[in-house]
Amino acid sequence: MAPDTLHRFMFAQAPVRGLLVQLETSWQDVQARHYYPQPVRDLLGQLLAGAALLGSNLKTAGQVIVELRGDGPLRLLVADNRGGTTVRGLARWSEPLQGTDWQGLLGDGRLVITLDARGDGRRYQGIVELAAAGLAQTLEHYFASSDQLPGCIVLAADDARAAGLLLQRLPGNAGPDDAAQWDHIAALAGTTRPQELLHLSPEQLLGRLFGDQDLHLLAAQELRFGCSCSSERVEATLLGLGRAEIESLLAERGSIDVDCEFCNQHYRYDRAAVRRLLENMGTGPLH
Template identity: 40%
Template sequence: MSDTLQRFLFENLAIRGDLVQLDATWKALQEKHTYPDPVLHLLGEVMTASVLLAATLKHESRLTMQIQGNGPIPFMVVECTHDRNVRGMAHYAEDIQPGSLPELVGDGRLAITLEPANSAERYQSIVELTGNNLAEAIDDYLSRSEQLDTRIWLAVSNQRTAGLLIQKLPANQSAEEQEGWNRVEQLSATITDKELLDLTAPQVIHRLYHEEDVRVFEPEPICFRCPCSKDRVANMLRQLGIDEVRAILEEEEHIDVTCEFCNQQYRFDAVDAEQLFATEVTYRTPDTRH
């Protein structure tokens, strides 16, 4: 199956794993924007990594991964919800050339924000962006912010993105458990980009761990979905206030708003704008006696 999150668990070791492969989801993002290859490659890695990290969360949350820097790619963001809806976008310099992560982002930061579904609280961690590629940067981030050993591998082509994550679960820190982690980490590190991209999830798991006792769960679907809508844009205009909206319309015939994630365009003219701020009056029907 394509566009899936495949979870698996090592029965005799306190280790979990996740494998993500994106096909239609990845192509849907490419259809929304025409990104140069260096931007597209990094965006594919960020998208895949976001799904992998969101899969480690215990509670229903939206995970947002942002990269900010002073290089040719100054800003990139991907959101992944608990029900595996993904969207992403990037800003970039027109003359961008291929390069390593530091060459593309410059002096950068990696920010990961969690927004629980049933709470107004937001949790964010920000670290300096280190390493030659995103997988190294995330490994560094996880080593700073998580108490659980975690490793990640990422691969991107024009047709598919894929990623593998393994994580040590809380357990007694025995010599046997540490030996098991070292063995699984070494096995995982033998995966190649070609194998991640070309093999199915069951084939990857068998290729890496056929000598281990592994429980494989039902795959979970992933899709590209942007929650933008005309109502959301209307609420944004209401927050500007009627005077500001009228001032814009005096200079422009329409107010045009384009979603940076999905490129959907929304247009409001003067009549639409007045309707946004029209006062709703509720009339009470008087009591009638017979």
């Protein structure tokens, strides 16, 4: 199996489109940045796969951010997809974790999806309540509310891989045969076992699930771990603090240190670096 790929597929005789994502290297890269207990890790892997599915149609500069927010010990999980090709994710939690039940971990929570499809700054945000059955069902509710189209999602993750399967009924088809075909294909997808989703090749998995269908598997799209942090973004953030705050931080600490939570990249600005930054931006010398 080629890791870190997203496959599109179509059904010749049914108004259904499908996406299959399988992540290995990028998922390992996420885990290499932070330690995650197994319940947190598996849910973060599922969220990462979900973000990959949601970002499959993004333009080059587009971004989708998928967040799980709760008042339980697992306070935040976030994953994003940029340009349909790079993914990253992180989680914040506190001990003790209350078992492995998803509602016990998150408590009273919600799913927040922020979408900038073209990268032009026009953002759409959707918020849905957490479904009792887990993340996949919560994402299905999001699709139903945002696209008004039924969807079927299966997600899985372990310490090696993260994967997701998405089926969506296409618009413009409302006949009884179309509805029956959708119900049949969705029922087949529901038989997917986690280990199959994680470890079978796309050809093997789709053949096992939909062997009675005329299915066309399209070319694969590669994905990788990627972080959007940069010195330019950090410097813009520092300048946004204002001169007085920057001087206060320098006086207190002797330097300004910034860490990216997603990739653990460290940015350090001593007095000379901050002086150059302010002078280059035309704000005058630092006292």
